[in-house]
Amino acid sequence: MSTAHGARARARIEVTAAIKDEARRQLAAQGAARLSLRAVARELGMVSSALYRYFPSRDDLLTALIIDAYDSLGENAEAAHEATASPFERWITVCEAVRGWALDHPHEYALIYGSPVPGYTAPDATVPAAARVGLLLIGIARDAHQGAALDRPAPADDLRPEAERMAADLAPDLPPEVVTALVAAWAQLYGLVGFELFGQFNRVVEDRETFFRHAVGQLARGVGLVPGPR
Amino acid sequence: MSTAHGARARARIEVTAAIKDEARRQLAAQGAARLSLRAVARELGMVSSALYRYFPSRDDLLTALIIDAYDSLGENAEAAHEATASPFERWITVCEAVRGWALDHPHEYALIYGSPVPGYTAPDATVPAAARVGLLLIGIARDAHQGAALDRPAPADDLRPEAERMAADLAPDLPPEVVTALVAAWAQLYGLVGFELFGQFNRVVEDRETFFRHAVGQLARGVGLVPGPR
DNA sequence: ACAAAAACGAGAGCAGTGCTCTTGCCCGGG
DNA sequence: CCCGGGCAAGAGCACTGCTCTCGTTTTTGT
Secondary structure, eight states, X not given: OTTOOSHHHHHHHHHHHHHXXXXXXXXXXXXXXXXXXXXXXXXXXXXXXXXXXXXXXXXXXXXXHHHHHHHHHHHHHHHHHHHOOSHHHHHHHHHHHHHHHHHHSHXXXXXXXXXXXXXXXXXXXXXXXXXXXXXXXXXXXHHHHXXXXXXXXXXXXXXXXXXXXXXXXXXXXXXXXXXXXXXXXHHHHXXXXXXXXXXXXXXXXXXXXXXXXXXXXXXXXXXXXXXXXX | OTTOOSHHHHHHHHHHHHHHHHHHHHHHHHOGGGOOHHHHHHHTTSOHHHHTTTOSSHHXXXXXXXXXXXXXXXXXXXXXXXXXXXXXXXXXXXXXXXXXXXHHSXXXXXXXXXXXXXXXXXXXXXXXXXXXXXXHHHHHHHHHHHTTOBOOOXXXXXXXXXXXXXXXXXXXXXXXXXXXXXXXXXXXXXXXXXXXXXXXXXXXXXXXXXXXHHHHHHHHHHHTBOSOOO
């Protein structure tokens, strides 16, 4: 049991945390592909085989780090979210929080949103953590909608069935065309952050903050959010 | 000299091509991180050290594959480009060609647009190949502009200096606000493709083709392209 | 045409990796 | 008290990228 009381149990969660901390250090320093179980064990003064008592494989360690990264990003975005006022401004703030976290934790961002590492496929355990930012954006749109401050985008006939299906799954209280616009904006936000982070904007975009703010403003308009009070 | 006439020189380019072919096979099958120099050499019936006469390191092999991938993607997009008529339709077609190529070559797409592999940083040699798709999109906007079929997006005051700088670098004949919208759309296209490819749309978007077509249509409108003749 | 030079393939070897298996120790619950 | 299970340690396997040396073959310069 992980909730046992013994000193052994406490030692176990301490060692587990120490392993994750050291692994996160190496991840931040060199990236996921250079994260080495043996190096983690070496740094912690233990032998590599001992580490397998805590994480059955390298992929399991990476999975733990992925979930932590999603949570860290989500917390960061949620914290930024509470501060400001109008939905439009909150949208911008959340997007900028995502970008800021990505620039501060490039390797962790690459781990969760970049191309999947070696033969690794993320297990279902990561799904709830991964959804946090998306739910935040949906919540902003919902607030604007309830405050009647949403300029609903024009519906498209051919997208209609899919839009209704997505809305039923994600946000039944929002107009379907807003839901599809939200999902698209979410992916496009990831594109903007990824291009900057992975160097595709080198020698192209110079004033990245201004460019980003403007681009995510357009994203907000695409889902129907307009600058203004309330 | 690499342009010498001898049988030796011809053999060299043949062996080089064979290495790249086998490497591309392994890349497509297992991804970049599992591409092994020794396995390539083994499959080709040569000893691993001999391979270093052709590529001084694993990263150099990867660089060659990256350039080839950019060119393959670029050719694919350019081929699709010539077929259709109006700029708006050409925009859609090029975007769908990019998506189609990505779905057909997921590991190659991840190699060029995903998170950079291990400690790898792309050398300058890849820049021209990487720019092909971007130039294509710029060309479409240029055609529409010259045909007076561009609804210029509203300029933004705070982005003005950066927009003018970017326009001077990339497309001096286009209005600055169109250039920034183009760059943003380019990054957002990458976001849409990446999210689908890397599984972020699982259990969210079902009818991917329709969703994608609609989203890139919105992207086109964002740069001022409107559906219509000519 | 002949010798010097460059290119090449093969093999051994180094340092590193993930992971498994066996051997003992030592702590905690019966 | 004692003995079973969790634990660390070590050896070992099958890999990896990369280097160096050693003959052999081909190209090149005189």
